[in-house]
Amino acid sequence: MVESNDRKQQLDKDLRSLSANLPALRDIAAKKASVVARQSGAGSYTVGPIPVNLGAWQLLQDILKFARELARALRFAPSFDAEFVFKGTLRHLDDLLARPDAASVCEIAHEASKRLSRHLEPPPAMVMIGKCLDLDCRAELWCGEDDLASGWTVCPRCGRTTSVHEVQQLRMVEAATYGVQGTAADISAMLRDQGIKVRRQTISQWKNRGIIQPVGQQDGKPVFLVWDVWKAMNR
Numbered sequence: 070m071v072e073s074n075d076r077k078q079q080l081d082k083d084l085r086s087l088s089a090n091l092p093a094l095r096d097i098a099a100k101k102a103s104v105v106a107r108q109s110g111a112g113s114y115t116v117g118p119i120p121v122n123l124g125a126w127q128l129l130q131d132i133l134k135f136a137r138e139l140a141r142a143l144r145f146a147p148s149f150d151a152e153f154v155f156k157g158t159l160r161h162l163d164d165l166l167a168r169p170d171a172a173s174v175c176e177i178a179h180e181a182s183k184r185l186s187r188h189l190e191p192p193p194a195m196v197m198i199g200k201c202l203d204l205d206c207r208a209e210l211w212c213g214e215d216d217l218a219s220g221w222t223v224c225p226r227c228g229r230t231t232s233v234h235e236v237q238q239l240r241m242v243e244a245a246t247y248g249v250q251g252t253a254a255d256i257s258a259m260l261r262d263q264g265i266k267v268r269r270q271t272i273s274q275w276k277n278r279g280i281i282q283p284v285g286q287q288d289g290k291p292v293f294l295v296w297d298v299w300k301a302m303n304r
């Protein structure tokens with residue numbers, strides 16, 4: 070009985086923290102997002118907004134998905150926003166904990182609230198390079214300068230030693246599937262947040278030398294695909 074009380078308390082705490090911190094995450098996930106007019110055969114069209122902080126954006130998607138699942142389980146109206154769902158769930162903790170999937174719900178809530186706190190208060194001089202390559206783990210990997218310089222990092226959850234480059238490569242493949250793009254300055258800042266160093270000037274030089282081609286323009290500045298910049302870095 071003690072154990073189930075502990076579980077209830079932890080879930081209560083995690084849901085409160087998710088609800089309180091979610092607005093700040095929404096801000097970070099939307100940060101610097103810009104709308105880019107892209108040229109195509111039929112004329113120009115608009116894409117965006119484009120997440121600059123991919124880690125925060127992905128975390129937001131995971132948390133919103135969890136809120137939708139909670140809302141469905143508790144038969145809330147689908148129009149409720151996630152903050153409201155987490156707060157509303159506090160009044161149904163016993164129902165939730167009686168469900169066969171209670172353990173997994175508690176685990177997801179706890180993991181999400183831990184990840185969220187970490188995004189809002191990142192350890193100094195650390196960057197989130199991506200997720201653990203172990204498919205059963207997928208913990209976020211935060212690296213300091215030492216890890217980045219050595220090229221290796223150890224997952225805090227499963228203990229797997231992983232190549233920094235491999236994690237970054239997977240992250241860039243994801244970015245490519247979303248068509249993430251930006252000006253040389255945008256991309257340089259975005260990659261720096263993920264522990265990848267490429268100067269704005271270097272990207273511009275690659276364009277001048279024909280190594281990468283812009284895919285559009287924003288306020289008169291060329292816009293590139295983040296994937297093209299990554300390929301140029303690793304050519």
Ligand SMILES: [Zn+2]
Binds near residue numbers: 201202207224229
């Ligand atoms: Zn791991």
